[in-house]
Amino acid sequence: MPCRSCGACCASLRITLPRCELDSLGGPVPAALTEPYTATTACMREHPDIPGRCVALEGEVGTAVRCAIYENRPEACREFAPLTILGHGDAACNDARRRRGLAPLPEL
Ligand code: SF4
Numbered sequence: 001m002p003c004r005s006c007g008a009c010c011a012s013l014r015i016t017l018p019r020c021e022l023d024s025l026g027g028p029v030p031a032a033l034t035e036p037y038t039a040t041t042a043c044m045r046e047h048p049d050i051p052g053r054c055v056a057l058e059g060e061v062g063t064a065v066r067c068a069i070y071e072n073r074p075e076a077c078r079e080f081a082p083l084t085i086l087g088h089g090d091a092a093c094n095d096a097r098r099r100r101g102l103a104p105l106p107e108l
């Protein structure tokens with residue numbers, strides 16, 4: 001599973017989610033790790049010291065990472081690059097990897 005040694009997307013993309021996904025409104029995502037984005041959406045907060053990096057990302061990008069809220073992560077994260085579990089990237093995944101100096105994954 002290449003994501004465990006990557007994390008490039010979590011460190012470079014703003015993740016937005018509908019507010020109904022927040023635990024404060026009955027959803028799974030910890031609202032404390034988000035901030036308001038639009039009237040109907042929230043976004044994952046950034047790491048306080050690393051701009052652009054999701055606050056829930058732990059570890060070192062390109063080496064070993066994990067999502068601290070993996071079981072409760074936003075739907076947008078669940079749907080991102082779904083074929084990585086089979087070792088395949090896609091355009092968005094590989095864009096993020098290239099921005100972090102990581103080799104692209106084979107695409108189908
Ligand atoms: S989806 Fe792609 S960019 Fe994101 S962690 Fe997995 S391999 Fe890296």
Ligand code: SF4
Binds near residue numbers: 009010069073077
């Ligand atoms: S919530 Fe987890 S999977 Fe989603 S961007 Fe943040 S660290 Fe990555």
